[in-house]
Amino acid sequence: MSTHDTSNTTVRRTRGRTESQRPAENGSIRQHDNHTNMSHATLRNEDMERMKAELIRHVQSRLNELLEQALSDSMQSLCRNTHTHPDHTHTDDRHKPDQGKVFVARCSLLDELFEISHIRTIYHMFIAALLLFIISTLAVDYIDQGRLVLDFDLFYYAFGQLGTVVWAWTLMLAYALLGPYYVLSVWASLNHSRGWRTCVSAAAALTLCAAQTSMLGIFPVYIVLHYQLPPASRFIIILEQIRFVMKSYSFIRETTPAVLKNTPQKGEPLRYPSLSSYLYFLFCPTLIYREVYPRNPYIRWNYVGMNFLKILASLFYLYFILVRLCIPVFTNKSNQPFSTRTFILALFHAAFPGxxxxxxxxxxFLHCWLNAFAEMLRFADRMFYRDWWNSTSFANYYRTWNIVVHDWLYYYGYRDFLWLTGHKLRSVATLSVFAVSALVHEYAFTLGFGFFYPVMFCTFAGIGVVFNFAMNDKRKSPVWNIIMWTCLFIGQGVHVCLYCVEWYAQIQCPRTGTSFWELVTPRSWICSYQ
Known part of the structure; x- marks a missing residue:
């Protein structure tokens, strides 16, 4: 065999082996491609899982930040409350007359909590309940009358005679703005003359008392009784009367010590608050007067509009509660004699709507109304309430439910009383604050409903005082929070039940005389139903 033949044979053998190995190599390549595709899919899944875990961590960190911020604000409020609590031991510095409330720029607690989706869901549940009220009312009207009826006669009745309300409120505002301001300004300008200081102070005090009694005492009561205003219009006049009295008193209380301390040198003008600062105070959501408050840089008009829209929705919510849960029940109860059985059944019917x-x-009011006016006036301190719903004691509930009124009662009632008595008689000071609060609440309800039935006074001055001392700040267990909510349900049921029963008793058995005992005796106690 030649060399050429040998080389050809070798080439054919090599080619044969190569061709026989090619399928195996192709299979290996396909396996490699499949493995690569699987690796890419695995990497994509891992990337997706990694992105998912990163997103979850981001959401959790954001949620934790919001919770920590809410808890921090609560702890700061608690610390402030600890420093201003009546039972604090260091009272020598706290009760000096020249110390008072310090305003700080901060948001309302609910605005912060609504940033958390879990809390916002509870808010959505209340909206769903309102929609359910509307649908059920429309369905009942359609079944009974065969057509859809949206009858708001209750609104038209309750807010009747709004023209009278507007001009009476305008006169009250004009006096509250100009009366105390100019009387005090004249007194301040004449106060530093040595020979006439006592006479000027006495004349200014008598003039101011007479003007306050006439325009903010007698005038609103005359408007309510003379024009026989309906309930909602009555409450507007009476609550504005109370607000103007508290505002003007705060202005007098804060301005008088400043004028007495101010001794200008010869040729220097007397330093006195500007009228614009007092006008701002009459509308800003606080009852403590200051010449300057912390202000926000701009106004969020969409926030203002949403708050007024929520107020309107709350009025409709109240309307449907009365129409669906209260009026049908107590209309039927009005035909039954007043007895223990009737009262207990009506009480439990009224607990939930109450x-x-x-x-x-x-x-x-405390969230939407006050925040709307605070936003329009760029008023930065929005702490109108604290987390009263977490209270384990009624003492804490009373302090955190309404910060605006609590501050006024604390600084001008409790603290001034202690200062006048040398920081003694703490229990008497607390009882006096409860008595004032109870009297004012009863006054508003008596004139608002048009009859005297001292349910509000008894619950504030009686049960409220007992609960304030019995369920004090030492109660920390969550069980006491359940007890507090149970007592609130029962208390609101008592209010709604007794006032509704008395309202229908006044209709069924109107008064026949004007003697004192007939005016103060509840008609539901003596009315004989037919």
Missing amino acids: MLMLMLGFYA
Whole structure:
């Protein structure tokens, strides 16, 4: 065999082996591609899982930041409350007359909590309940009358004679703005003359008392009784009367010590608050006067509009609660004699709507109304309430439910009383604050409803005082929070039940005389139903 043949044979053998190995190599390549695709899919899944875990961590960190911020604000409020609590031991510095409330720029607690989706869901549940009220009312009207009826006669009746309310309120505002301001300004300008100081002070005090009694005492009561205003219009006049009295008193109380301390040198003008600062105070959501408050840089008009829209929705919510849960029940009860059985059944019927009314009043006024005016006036201190719903004692509930009124009662009632008595008689000071609060609440309800039935006074001055001392700040267990909520449900049920029963008793058995005992005796106690 030649060399050429040998080389050809070798080439054919090599080619044969190569061709026989090629399928195996192709299979290996396909396996490699499949393995690569699987690796890429695995990497994509891992990337997705990694992105998912990173997103979850980001959401959790954001949620933790919001919770920590809410808890931090609560702890700061608690610390401030600890420093201003009546039972604090260091009272020598706290009760000096020249110390008072310090305003700080901060948001309302609910605005912060609504940033958390879990809390916002509870808010959505209340909206769903309102929609359910609307649908059920429309369905009942359609079944009974065969057509859809949206009858708001209750609104038209309750807010009747709004023209009278507007001009009476305008006169009250004009006096509250100009009366105390100019009387005090004249007194301040004449106060530093040595020979006439006592006479000027006495004349200014008598003039101011007479003007306050006439325009903020007698005039609103005359308007309510003379024009026989309906309930909602009555409450507007009476509550504005109380607000103007508290505002003007705060202005007098804060300005008088400043004038007495101010001794200008010859040729220097007397330093006196500007009228614009007092006008701002009459509308800003606080009852403690200051010449300057912390202000926000701009106004969020969409926030203002949303708050007024929520107030309107709350009014409709109240309307449907009355129409669906209260009026049908107590209309039927009005035909039954007043007895223990009737009262207990009506009480439990009224507990749930009563609690809804309490929460609506809190949300519509203390959150929406005050925040709307604070935003329009760029008022930065939005702490109108604290986390009263977490209270384990009624003492803490009373302090955190309404910070605006609590501050006024604390600084001008409790603290001034202790200062006058040398920091003694703490229990008497507390009782005096409860008595004033009870009298004012009863006054508002008596003139608002048009009859005297001292349910509010008894619950504030009686049960409220007992609960304040019995369920004090030493109660820390969550069980006491359950007890507090149970007592609130029962208390609101008592209010709604007794006032509704008396309202229908006044209709069924109107008064026949004007003697004192007939005016103060509840008609539901003596009315004989036919």
